[in-house]
Amino acid sequence: MSNSIISLVNVSKSYKRDSFNVPVLNHLSFDVESGEFLALMGPSGSGKTTLLNLIAGIDRPSSGKIEINGVDIATLSESSLAKWRANNVGFVFQFYNLLPVLTAFENVELPLLLTKLSKADRKQRVEFALSVVGLADRMSHYPKQLSGGQEQRVAIARAIVTDPTIIVADEPTGDLDKNSAVEILTLLERLNKEMKKTIIMVTHDPNAAKIAGITKHLDKGDLV
Amino acid sequence: MKILKLIIRNSARHKLRSLLTVVGIAIAVLAFCILRTVVTAWYAGVDASAPDRLVTRHAVSFIFPLPYSYKEKIASIDGVETVSFANWFQGVYKDKNNFFARLAIDEETLFTVYPEYLISKEEKEAFLADRRGCIIGSGIAKEYNIKIGDKMPIEGDIYPGNWDFTVRGIYRPRDKTTDATQMFFQWTYLNETMEKNSPLRANSVGWYLVKIKDPARSAEISNKIDNLFANSKAETKSETEGAFQQGFISASGAIITAMNYLSFIIIGIIMLVLGNTMIMTARERTREYAVFRTLGFSAFHVAGLIFGESMIISGFGGALGLLLSFPIIKGIEEGMPKGFFPTFNLEPVTVILAISAALLIGVLASIFPTQRAVKTKIVDGFRFVG
Numbered sequence: 031m032s033n034s035i036i037s038l039v040n041v042s043k044s045y046k047r048d049s050f051n052v053p054v055l056n057h058l059s060f061d062v063e064s065g066e067f068l069a070l071m072g073p074s075g076s077g078k079t080t081l082l083n084l085i086a087g088i089d090r091p092s093s094g095k096i097e098i099n100g101v102d103i104a105t106l107s108e109s110s111l112a113k114w115r116a117n118n119v120g121f122v123f124q125f126y127n128l129l130p131v132l133t134a135f136e137n138v139e140l141p142l143l144l145t146k147l148s149k150a151d152r153k154q155r156v157e158f159a160l161s162v163v164g165l166a167d168r169m170s171h172y173p174k175q176l177s178g179g180q181e182q183r184v185a186i187a188r189a190i191v192t193d194p195t196i197i198v199a200d201e202p203t204g205d206l207d208k209n210s211a212v213e214i215l216t217l218l219e220r221l222n223k224e225m226k227k228t229i230i231m232v233t234h235d236p237n238a239a240k241i242a243g244i245t246k247h248l249d250k251g252d253l254v
Numbered sequence: 255m256k257i258l259k260l261i262i263r264n265s266a267r268h269k270l271r272s273l274l275t276v277v278g279i280a281i282a283v284l285a286f287c288i289l290r291t292v293v294t295a296w297y298a299g300v301d302a303s304a305p306d307r308l309v310t311r312h313a314v315s316f317i318f319p320l321p322y323s324y325k326e327k328i329a330s331i332d333g334v335e336t337v338s339f340a341n342w343f344q345g346v347y348k349d350k351n352n353f354f355a356r357l358a359i360d361e362e363t364l365f366t367v368y369p370e371y372l373i374s375k376e377e378k379e380a381f382l383a384d385r386r387g388c389i390i391g392s393g394i395a396k397e398y399n400i401k402i403g404d405k406m407p408i409e410g411d412i413y414p415g416n417w418d419f420t421v422r423g424i425y426r427p428r429d430k431t432t433d434a435t436q437m438f439f440q441w442t443y444l445n446e447t448m449e450k451n452s453p454l455r456a457n458s459v460g461w462y463l464v465k466i467k468d469p470a471r472s473a474e475i476s477n478k479i480d481n482l483f484a485n486s487k488a489e490t491k492s493e494t495e496g497a498f499q500q501g502f503i504s505a506s507g508a509i510i511t512a513m514n515y516l517s518f519i520i521i522g523i524i525m526l527v528l529g530n531t532m533i534m535t536a537r538e539r540t541r542e543y544a545v546f547r548t549l550g551f552s553a554f555h556v557a558g559l560i561f562g563e564s565m566i567i568s569g570f571g572g573a574l575g576l577l578l579s580f581p582i583i584k585g586i587e588e589g590m591p592k593g594f595f596p597t598f599n600l601e602p603v604t605v606i607l608a609i610s611a612a613l614l615i616g617v618l619a620s621i622f623p624t625q626r627a628v629k630t631k632i633v634d635g636f637r638f639v640g
């Protein structure tokens with residue numbers, strides 16, 4: 031019996047540009063096992079971000095089926111999909127995407143505001159997430175008072191605070207120096223190994239891909 | 255609440271931009287309040303008019319007098335209760351800038367026709383007993399510090415000569431819209447003086463004030479009066495007091511109409527200014543809104559953030575403008591010649607209008623940016639380059 035948590039069947043995606051369709055992903059089919067660390071590589075414009083967005087449920091395929099934990103997410107309504115994202119997916123972006131007017135604590139707390147958790151429960155969870163990424167002492171700092179590596183760690187804390195099953199990361203080290211990049215990758219590796227998170231990471235960096243269990247290569251919308 | 259905190263912090267993000275917008279809205283609301291106050295004050299005269307009073311004046315213009323003999327004829331018409339009359343006296347009290355109405359009135363009927371001028375029985379009797387007595391409104395008494403028994407010398411212009419009056423009574427306004435800035439003296443005194451000095455001008459009346467029993471019959475009675483004097487040397491025009499005031503106002507009414515429109519145009523302009531600010535702000539935050547929605551917040555949460563910020567800015571601006579308008583309108587009132595308007599106050603209706611205008615500014619200014627934020631897809635939000 032396969033233990034796959036993510037299952038793509040014949041997924042295609044094209045964008046409309048002016049009057050004609052631009053195909054971006056062509057009939058992709060693959061599974062991701064639960065607890066796997068998958069790296070997506072490929073040249074710029076090959077469709078990595080697009081694929082990640084489809085799996086994370088912030089975009090919809092033009093055709094094909096994406097099943098995650100048995101849920102066909104393409105069939106969900108806009109609002110159910112939003113709820114589904116909040117409960118199942120943690121996001122890490124290349125440019126951290128923290129809100130500048132919120133402290134590290136408040137940024138991490140943000141996704142919890144959609145839950146029914148009490149203030150005390152939220153506090154406990156946020157403190158735990160920030161301690162996992164080693165920033166328990168920076169809770170009241172604003173993003174501009176943090177280094178790039180620290181910002182990305184706050185972003186990772188935000189991604190894990192709701193305890194999602196899947197973490198998607200789009201070039202999480204793309205904007206960092208070598209040392210910070212290593213820190214972030216080590217952190218992701220720990221999340222995968224110790225907390226059993228399924229991680230899909232887009233990267234251009236072969237060293238980053240090394241820590242992943244599996245690497246898939248995309249080229250012009252095809253898996254190679 | 256966390257979200258409210260976020261909205262407030264967002265509003266303070268571009269401090270200078272928000273401050274300028276708040277001040278802009280404050281100035282607009284202030285201008286709105288001042289203009290509305292002028293317009294309201296102007297129309298207060300009309301509001302103060304009673305529906306059961308007709309004004310009968312010369313058909314050509316109210317500057318031409320009517321014969322005193324019309325009084326009995328009008329009084330004989332069915333439905334007429336009391337006939338009173340007045341002459342515009344004007345004159346100068348101490349200084350040309352002391353602008354308030356000075357009228358020769360029919361001392362017998364004035365207080366019957368104008369129950370909104372409140373006066374004690376004693377003062378009324380003292381006034382009737384003194385041919386050279388006068389009655390002033392409490393507004394004038396306060397403004398010029400005049401007491402009962404004081405002399406009030408007036409230098410005549412329409413009726414030349416030096417006129418000496420003694421204040422015998424001070425009337426108080428019954429309603430807020432009642433004009434408390436007039437001076438009345440006996441028409442009989444005026445007429446006696448005219449008979450002596452310029453007999454041709456004697457026995458004439460500026461206009462008649464006709465109190466009728468049933469306001470519903472005002473049109474019918476007006477017609478009857480005017481028909482009575484049709485084809486005479488002095489034809490008349492009768493209308494309700496409200497219509498008369500309106501006509502009086504329309505002489506300078508074009509300016510007031512312009513002010514009326516202008517007050518709303520100002521609100522329209524500031525609405526566009528805030529709209530522009532909010533569009534700019536929302537564009538800059540396109541990526542942040544995409545992050546919000548990625549985390550599971552709905553498009554309406556995001557719309558709420560924009561709407562809330564718009565309301566906070568317009569709310570602050572509106573409150574500031576309103577707060578400023580109280581002392582400033584008071585200052586304008588004090589700087590204006592007394593009696594220029596019967597009342598000059600920031601009326602509750604103006605305050606309500608100003609608050610509604612500020613709210614409306616906030617709501618309408620957020621329409622375009624919220625609409626755009628709701629329609630933008632998450633992936634497009636991330637790809638957006640401002």
Ligand SMILES: Nc1ncnc2c1ncn2[C@@H]1O[C@H](COP(=O)(O)OP(=O)(O)OP(=O)(O)O)[C@@H](O)[C@H]1O
Pocket residue numbers: 045046054072073074075076077078079080081633634637
């Ligand atoms: N929302 C969109 N609308 C139109 N075209 C899009 C959209 N998103 C992606 N594309 C196009 O799809 C193709 C793949 O884009 P994608 O961002 O997935 O590439 P990528 O592999 O992530 O590239 P990079 O390594 O530069 O990030 C590109 O040609 C891009 O222009």
Ligand SMILES: [Mg+2]
Pocket residue numbers: 078079080200
């Ligand atoms: Mg990409």
